[in-house]
Amino acid sequence: MSVISTVIEKVKRIDPDQKDFHQAVTEVMESLEPTEDRHPEFVKAGIYERIVEPERVVLFRVPWADDKGNVQVNRGFRVQFNNAIGPFKGGIRFHSSVNLSIIKFLGFEQIFKNALTTLPMGGAKGGSDFDPKGKSDGEVMRFCQAFMRELFRHIGAEVDVPAGDIGVGAREIGYMYGYYKKIQNEHTGVLTGKALEYGGSLVRPEATGYGAVYFAAEMLATRGLDFKNKTVAVSGSGNVAQYTIEKVNQLGGKVVTVCDSSATIIDEEGINKEKCCYIQELKNVHRGRIKEYAGEYACECFEGLTVWDVIKEQGIKIDIAIPAATQNEISGENAQALVNNGCYCVAEGANMPSTPEAIRIFHDNNVLFGPGKAANAGGVATSGLEMCQNSMKLSWTREEVDNRLLLIMKNLHKTCMDASEAYGKKGDYVTGANIAGFTKVAKAMLAYGIV
């Protein structure tokens, strides 16, 4: 049995209920098989065994009072997975589905994603089973403050720098940062995704969506293609989806789908700039539901179905897919339907949105497939740029940050391509991203000895 098979088997045995974590570990570890022979020093130093075990897991009680004065209790998590190449770094997710398995899978993925950005950031993730949907601003504020009341002692600008993720946007970051500043009495770059007025970076809100489109454009260019006049399916309607749509429009493509957890919209005429602004206002200001879009623009709304189910059932022709909602949203059946409907490029804006079966189908059908840890790395890369600006106590212009983001995504694409070729799997971005990210972290871990 190879070292890697033993590691996967052990991860499944010792935490049998952590299915999302098993999925992420299996996907990464299996693609690292060729590194075992090439780097016997990694095997000898126990790097494979060590990298699947978080440096530290913090699980805490978050008590807060709702608007009626009733006490509510949620669970808080921070998984500090690996800080070999820089301070822990990774977002915070507020969603009712959050549990330790999900936070561990996200933190594990973050190690390799952050390494790929070329910036010095380790991997971490945090969150809570609190769902901001349907809560008043006052309730969200009191929850964020209660969450930070414990988290503050585990983070710091040189220790661990959280950011946003599902359910954590500008409003939540503001409340958490304000409370951190109050109780620590210091104004420091301890969170990213901050608003401009108090240390945020231009282009950080746009970065994950823009970055995913930049990565997709690089993949398309390897086949002499681009976004012009292409039909694009996007899922979600939150931060990543909104700026994915914006950038696709700028590059001449047409996005025809959008969704939230209740409904999917099909707009065959395309979600143009005006409609995209409507979605931003609907979701970020009014905190409404996406089905309201169908009323506003008289188009089809499918309640209770995902974008990928609707594409399958309606046989909608798609060139490019950018899933930007959540994990495991594209099943094997969905992937087969995408291929049947003409899709030849998938860039994962979300983390692990494609099931292992879906990924296999994309590979078998020669679909350009950019895994999340590469395709959505623009968000954390720009968080890294926010940290740089905070350290230097200055702000770069929009052009400066956007140019750096574009360059990072181009380099990241090349890094994945080069690594896939070096290991005999040219064009396999999953293998390329995993090996390139892992090798960097493994070398740093090796240098430290057994710590």
Ligand code: NDP
């Ligand atoms: P948001 O909370 O802003 O938006 C999430 C969107 O996905 C919402 O429209 C939400 O609908 C929808 N959604 C969530 N769960 C489901 C579900 N089970 N089924 C259908 N739709 C669902 O989050 P982000 O846009 O920030 O994050 C989206 C994805 O991108 C996540 O996988 C995240 O980890 C990943 N990501 C985000 C980064 C960032 O910078 N924000 C960076 C890198 C990756 P509803 O409103 O109904 O819940």
